[in-house]
Amino acid sequence: MLGLYMNARNFVSTRLSREEKGATAVEYGIMVALIAVVIIVAVNLIGGSLSDAFDGVACELDKTGATAAGKTC
Template identity: 40%
Template sequence: MIFLTTSMRRFFQDDEGATAVEYGVMIALIIAAVIAIVILLGDQIQEAFESFSDELAELGITGGG
C-alpha cells in the first residue's frame, strides 16, 4: 500500500511532461508568428533584396554561382 501511495505521489508531482508540452506550444507559436510575418511582409522583403541585388550589380559585384 505504501508503494502505491508513493508511486501516485511521484506521478502527480512530476512535471517534466508538462514542461515538454509548454515548450512545444511555445515553438508552435513562434513558428506561426514567423509564418505570419513572412506572409505579411513577403513582398516588401523581396523588393528590398531585389533592390540590394541591383545595387550590387551596378557596382560590378556578382554572385558566386
C-alpha cells in the first residue's frame, strides 16, 4: 500500500513540475512579445524626430545644401 502511494505521489509531482515548465515558457514568450511591441512603438514615435535631427546634422556637414536623400536644407 505504501508503494502504491509513493508511486502515485511521484507521478503527480512529475506531472506538476512538467506543467510549471510549460507555463514558464509561455510566460517568457509573452514577455518577449510585449518587449517587441514596446520597441516597435518607441522606434515609430522617435524615428521621425531622429530622422530630422540627422538631416540637420547632414546639412551642417554638407555646406552645399544637398543630402543623401535628395532633400535640401
